[in-house]
Amino acid sequence: MSKLDKYLRLDQFPHFACSGCGHGIALASMVRAIDKLELDQNTTIMVCAIGCAGRLPVYLNFPSIRTAHGRALTIATGIKLANPKLKVIVFMGDGDAAAIGGNHLIHAARRNIDMTAIIAINEIYGMTGGQYAPTTKSGHFASTAPFGMIEPQMDICKLVEAAGATFVARGDIYHVVELEKLMLKAISHKGFSVVEALTNCPTQFGRRNKNSRPSEMIKNIKEMTITKKQAEQLSKEELEHKLLRGILIDKERPEYIEEYDRITNFQEEGSLK
Amino acid sequence: MNKKVLMQGNQAIAEAALAAGMKVCAGYPITPSTEVVELLSRKLPAYGGRFIQMEDEIASIGVIIGASAAGKKAMTATSGPGFSLMQELLGYAAMVEIPIVIYNAQRVGPSTGGATMPQQGDIMQTKWGSHGESPRIALCPSSVEEAYNLTITAFNLSEKYMVPVVILADEILAHIRESITIPESDSFEIINRRNNAPPQEEYLPYKVDHTGIPILPPLGGGYRYNISGMIHGDKGVPNLAPETIDYCIQRINSKLKKHYNDIVMVEKMEEENSKIAVLAYGSTARPAKGAVKMAIENGIKVDFIRLITIWPFPEREVREIARRVDKILVPEMNYEGQVAGLVKQSIEGAAEVVQFNKISGLPIYVEEIYNQIIKIERGEK
Structure with a gap:
């Protein structure tokens, strides 16, 4: 028995993920970060929605709420408004967070409500059979991009930064120790924090893009990301196909509910009358 | 001592929600319901509650579901276009049995329609607007005072039966x-x-x-269970076994039937040996009642029935009326006769249903309904 077993709903196993799927690595990084932070299992709430990533938190032994596609952040917002003392972690896939839930992502970042959004990026809708996502790179193939993706790839980190997120980080499932540290920092951060975790989908993405060996895919992810330091050594052209890894934004701004309670002179229920 | 005050319909709903212990309100501006969120944004903090204006109505209903899952009574206020956007999560709330209250001030539709004018066009959407089949309660107040009282009832029923409750009013009552x-x-x-x-x-x-109603402690309150819109059995985790699908859908939909008598409310005025009944709801019920009184004063015997609960549909009470009379007049501010259709379905030919539909954005007037009664009495309808 692993010391992390207590965080799992073991009666729900075996899980549904395909062999070679990288989502479990991202999820495990999150669980290890939670363990290091010694968060209370009863007051840490897992919020998720639909898709491969969206189903994963159901395997975790926390209070969990699995919502409709794209709506996880709205439900998380409601949980915080009802009880700001709860720790809220939202685990989403790229389609869930950035396509159908894109508007909610922008406004959650703008409000700076204290919660953590972890977004597993695999460039594809895996559960429904390999359709392209806003994060699919131009030229890649998907079941709905049989001639290649013509839309440009969305940079979720830049989007949430522009919207006002106070902590933004990107990690990947090759640099797994670093990913765990990023998640730990994000979860400890006061305000809206986002961690983009680059993962792989051999079944739906790899198969269509002539690279379905999980180890090869993970190696590609490794080569795709660079640290800020490494980036300084590269030319503009060399940087074009690279993604920055590590903490991209870490700043302070008033947290929404603290600010709300301050300016509205919020009265805790017990203190009334 | 009871307090006598001058109040707008929207205001009464907001005040009653506070009195019912509502602690989280999320909304998006829309005519003709906006006064509710304006008022609550000002008042909630002093009541230990929080208001938030969300990016759209989808997010607004999401917030109140989250807040309710965390143990607080929560509501949103909207009108047709916003109510349409809420259908996805309205079905979700019904499926996962998280109580919420939605106030829908019906306005002229379809689409943008007419924001400042009334309609009773969302009867079917309230029940059938989400995919699949799921339960909800809908209450139709006819006066500002009743709007106050029914808002409290809405929260009570919602909490008792772990179900979304829609306060289905219209622009007239709102303003x-x-x-x-x-x-x-x-x-x-x-x-x-x-x-x-x-x-x-x-x-x-x-x-x-035996009640059929689950006990769902607040998230973060010491229990570690899963809430999921996917088909689930007792455990709450996804389970697509045929018997679980059958059980899950049966259970959520049958629980209101089980408590029909506690949920269904109607107001009735019966005359001896009347041949005609007028059946109405919401703002239309007031001119309807006026017309019935006028007819009785003029020697025509007419029954009156007002549906206060519209979902679950009061089919037993409607059948009872159909046994008493030959013709039932149903005045409604919509084109198809959404409630008239439900009446026909409930009474299976036991009486003739006469529709009177007005869709001009103007209220239905007493004289219009009275004229219909006269026509029926003379055998012209």
């Missing part, structure tokens, strides 16, 4: 101002959802007792 009596806070019952779950080791979130 009308009337003198109403506000009841003393200790003169009405406040029902809170059950919180007597067995210990975590024995607890299964969707295992129900």
Whole structure:
């Protein structure tokens, strides 16, 4: 028995993920970060929605709420408004967070409500059979991009930064120790924090893009990301196909509910009358 | 002592929600319901509650579901276009049995329609707007005072039966101002959802007792269970076994049927040996009642029935009326006769249903309904 077993709903196993799927690595990084932070299992709430990533938190032994596609952040917002003392972690896939839930992502970042959004990026809708996502790179193939993706790839980190997120980080499932540290920092951060975790989908993405060996895919992810330091050594052209890894934004701004309670002179229920 | 005040319909709904113990309101601006969120944004913090204006109505209903899952009574206020956007999560709330209250001030539709004018066009959407089949309660107030009282009832029913409740009013009621009596806070019952779950080791979130209603402690309140819109059995985790699908859908939909008598409310006025009945609801019920009184004064015997609960549909009460009379006049501010259709379905030919539909954005007037009664009486309809 692993010391992390207590965080799992073991009666729900075996899980549904395909062999070679990288989502479990991202999820495990999150669980290890939670363990290091010694968060209370009863007051840490897992919020998720639909898709491969969206189903994963159901395997975790926390209070969990699995919502409709794209709506996880709205439900998380409601949980915080009802009880700001709860720790809220939202685990989403790229389609869930950035396509159908894109508007909610922008406004959650703008409000700076204290919660953590972890977004597993695999460039594809895996559960429904390999359709392209806003994060699919131009030229890649998907079941709905049989001639290649013509839309440009969305940079979720830049989007949430522009919207006002106070902590933004990107990690990947090759640099797994670093990913765990990023998640730990994000979860400890006061305000809206986002961690983009680059993962792989051999079944739906790899198969269509002539690279379905999980180890090869993970190696590609490794080569795709660079640290800020490494980036300084590269030319503009060399940087074009690279993604920055590590903490991209870490700043302070008033947290929404603290600010709300301050300016509205919020009265805790017990203190009334 | 009870307080007599002049109040707008929207205001009464907001005030009553506070009196019912509502602590989280999320909304998006829309005519003709906006006064509710304006008022609550000002008042909630002093009541230990929080208001938030969200990016759209989808997010607004999401927030109130999250807040309710965390144990607080929560509501949103909207109108047609916003109500359409809420259908996805309205079905979700019904499926996962998280109580919420939605106020829908019906306006002229379809589409943008007419924001400042009334319609009764969302009867079917309220029940059938989400995919699949799921339960909800809908209440139709006819006066500002009733809007106040029914808002409290809406929260009570929602908490008691773990189900979304829609306060289905219309633009007339939303904006009308009337003198109403506000009841003393200790003169009405406040029902809170059950919180007597067995210990975590024995607890299964969707295992129900004879009431058919699950006990769902607040998220973060010491229980670690899963809430999911996917088909689930007692455990609350995804389970697509045929018997679980059957059980899950049966259970959520049958629980209101089980408690029909506690949920369904109607107002009735019966005359001896009447041949005609007028059946109405919401703002239309007031001119309808006026017309019935006028007819009785003029020697025509007419029954009156007002549907206060519209979902679940009061089919037993409607059947009873159909047994008494030959013709039932149903005046409605919509094109198809959405409630007239439900009446026909309920009474299976036991009486003739005469529709009177007005869709001009103007209220239905007493004289219009009275003229219809006269026509029926003369055999012209």
